[in-house]
Amino acid sequence: MKVGAVLLALCSCVWANGALEGKVSLPKRAAAEGKLRLRYAGQTGAKQQDTAPAPSPAVVFVEDAAGTFPPPTESPKMEQKGLAFVPRVLAVLVGTTVDFPNQDTLQHNVFSYSPAKRFDLGRFRTGESRPVTFDQPGLIRLYCEIHSHMKGFILVLKNPYFALAAEDGSYKIAGVPAGSYKLTAWQEEHEPVVVDIAVADGGATKQDFNLALGTAPDLQAGHACPKPPAQGCCCADPAATHTMELEPLPGTNR
Numbered sequence: 001m002k003v004g005a006v007l008l009a010l011c012s013c014v015w016a017n018g019a020l021e022g023k024v025s026l027p028k029r030a031a032a033e034g035k036l037r038l039r040y041a042g043q044t045g046a047k048q049q050d051t052a053p054a055p056s057p058a059v060v061f062v063e064d065a066a067g068t069f070p071p072p073t074e075s076p077k078m079e080q081k082g083l084a085f086v087p088r089v090l091a092v093l094v095g096t097t098v099d100f101p102n103q104d105t106l107q108h109n110v111f112s113y114s115p116a117k118r119f120d121l122g123r124f125r126t127g128e129s130r131p132v133t134f135d136q137p138g139l140i141r142l143y144c145e146i147h148s149h150m151k152g153f154i155l156v157l158k159n160p161y162f163a164l165a166a167e168d169g170s171y172k173i174a175g176v177p178a179g180s181y182k183l184t185a186w187q188e189e190h191e192p193v194v195v196d197i198a199v200a201d202g203g204a205t206k207q208d209f210n211l212a213l214g215t216a217p218d219l220q221a222g223h224a225c226p227k228p229p230a231q232g233c234c235c236a237d238p239a240a241t242h243t244m245e246l247e248p249l250p251g252t253n254r
């Protein structure tokens, strides 16, 4: 009887959740559009790149889910390496502490003015790391005060039901409790898409996304203004890297 009860418990556990899976498709990019200009290439071994780099990964996430979700005890890393944030995109559960180690031979100064977390790590050297705890959900845009081309993104999410898409755009979110949700696909250069979706016990729910190019103000050369030009520039000096309130991340109520 005891064995049967355990098996029953295991089965009900296994079948109490479902999965979300599918593919996030992005429009093809022209080579010139993704051209990288690395001013300090000689100092880090990074090379100029004339072909379009692979787009950074999309993040697919469930907007709201019942439950309390303790943050992980291990801290994910976002390195400064080769004059870039590596990885360029992180998705973390709210409450997660992220480490920011400097792996370059020069100094960096990571900062963000995003409403969900404002911070400025100051300048620090090779091998040093600074932690930041992200205690509010939202989109965090990261910059370096010294290297204006450096951009990174952290999506701070309310529950653990999220996934970064693979290079081919495929994603899978396992262990989602049965129910109805809003599911969002986000990618830094594209308009996010939010869909209503139902997850059933014990099965996989398919949902593909086709994202369209959106406003990508971060790609403007020498300009960190997050407002698209159509909305007017946010400061008197469009060549400056500057501060302002950034727009919330659609789908996170922030």
Ligand SMILES: [Cu+2]
Binding pocket: 107, 108, 109, 144, 145, 146, 147, 150
């Ligand atoms: Cu830097």
